[in-house]
Amino acid sequence: MAQLASERQSKILDLLRLQGTVETNALAEELGVSTMTIHRDLNKLAEAGIINKVHGGATLYKPMEKPISPDLCPTCGKVVKERTAFILHTDNGDQYRACCPHCGLMLIASSTNIKSALATDFLYGTIVSITQTTFLMHSNLTVCCSPTILTFDKPEDAIRFQRGFGGTLADYETARQFIQHSMHPNMRPNEVE
Ligand SMILES: [Zn+2]
Ligand SMILES: [Zn+2]
Numbered sequence: 001m002a003q004l005a006s007e008r009q010s011k012i013l014d015l016l017r018l019q020g021t022v023e024t025n026a027l028a029e030e031l032g033v034s035t036m037t038i039h040r041d042l043n044k045l046a047e048a049g050i051i052n053k054v055h056g057g058a059t060l061y062k063p064m065e066k067p068i069s070p071d072l073c074p075t076c077g078k079v080v081k082e083r084t085a086f087i088l089h090t091d092n093g094d095q096y097r098a099c100c101p102h103c104g105l106m107l108i109a110s111s112t113n114i115k116s117a118l119a120t121d122f123l124y125g126t127i128v129s130i131t132q133t134t135f136l137m138h139s140n141l142t143v144c145c146s147p148t149i150l151t152f153d154k155p156e157d158a159i160r161f162q163r164g165f166g167g168t169l170a171d172y173e174t175a176r177q178f179i180q181h182s183m184h185p186n187m188r189p190n191e192v193e
Contacts, residue, residue: 081144
């Protein structure tokens with residue numbers, strides 16, 4: 001069965017998104033083509049800046065992130081990761097994604113045109129309306145910007161995390177006020193990576 005190069009390449013990308021890395025030999029077997037063909041596919045993807053070729057295979061250029069034009073956090077400039085993304089909608093319909101709840105709340109506190117916001121459940125990666133979100137402030141687990149703020153869909157998950165890693169539970173309003181109080185002109189999110 002003949003397969004278009006573009007179909008093969010998008011299959012390779014799917015596998016990379018799932019696994020983070022792929023091996024040339026395994027790909028050739030799985031897709032029923034020669035390793036030379038796989039090499040050409042990988043070269044094409046590497047030229048496009050989507051993947052890195054490594055010995056015997058390839059990795060996503062930026063593992064765990066959207067490979068094409070990843071969002072940069074408007075607060076701190078870090079690449080936004082799906083697992084901690086904090087999504088903001090402005091009055092005029094623009095959407096911003098902050099790297100984590102910390103930066104998201106900073107953005108809300110410093111702007112006047114945010115209409116609504118969504119958080120990502122830290123455990124399951126589901127998107128949660130901001131008013132339903134349980135915030136875990138300043139736990140010992142450092143994720144993205146410090147002090148770390150984690151967001152959960154279910155209060156019981158947040159409580160379980162608090163038992164393990166400490167911190168203070170808060171609803172949206174409390175979390176927002178907390179950030180507003182902690183902000184002063186010199187404060188920037190710490191780079192922890
Ligand atoms: Zn940020
Ligand atoms: Zn962050």
